[in-house]
Amino acid sequence: MTTRDTRAAGLAALAGLIADTTRAACLLALLDGRAWTAGELARHAGVAPSTLSEHLGKLVAGGLLAEERQGRHRYVRLADARVAQLLEDLAAQVTPGAPDRPRSLREAGAGSAMARGRTCYDHLAGRLGIAVTDALGALGLLRRDTGFALTDAGLAWFADAGIDLDRAGRRPLARACLDWTERRPHLAGVAGAALCRHALDAGWCVRIGSERAVKVTPTGERALSEALGIPAGSLR
Structure with a gap:
């Protein structure tokens, strides 16, 4: 595989990591700069903890998240400022539609x-x-x-x-x-x-x-x- 092919494959893999609503929701939540527990992210994304755990594993393996464990708790945060910059730049390019009417x-x-x-x-x-x-x-x-x-x-x-x-x-x-x-x-x-x-x-x-x-x-x-x-x- 040529260097060009390798870069293309890497870019496609990165895009695939982000191109999931649950994973995207977790990444955006972590833009607050703090570490979240897996349970907190599961509630935020509206999915079962077991489902969220699989998604977090992919994000950690892909280098977008860093993982820390304290006792029985598993914490994750954005890997570094470069990941945050990438997410900020991508999110800013999304053209918002009509805002949802607040439910409360x-x-x-x-x-x-x-x-x-x-x-x-x-x-x-x-x-x-x-x-x-x-x-x-x-x-x-x-x-x-x-x-x-x-x-x-x-x-x-x-x-x-x-x-x-x-x-x-x-x-x-x-x-x-x-x-x-x-x-x-x-x-x-x-x-x-x-x-x-x-x-x-x-x-x-x-x-x-x-x-x-x-x-x-x-x-x-x-x-x-x-x-x-x-x-x-x-x-x-």
């Missing part, structure tokens, strides 16, 4: 919360992510003309804020990630992940519910207003 007030509230602010693997998304990205651009901290890139002023801003940027790996420092609710790019990459981690650690944002939704706290409103000039009302 709780479901409607959850959808609104996800659109308002959420994590996209390890960075901020939704209106919150877009607001932060726009503010960084308006202050000259982020260039967006030829892809995303932090300016010298942007690097200094992260350093002054005490937000460490780990540039030891191969992950890009700044990357545009197309937001599937806003249909505009938000900040991803090392800088996006570091900013999200800082926002959660400093109490600027808190996770809400069992999905990826996050809410800006009063402390976060003040901090983001002072640091980036984002009006507090726009984050509610």
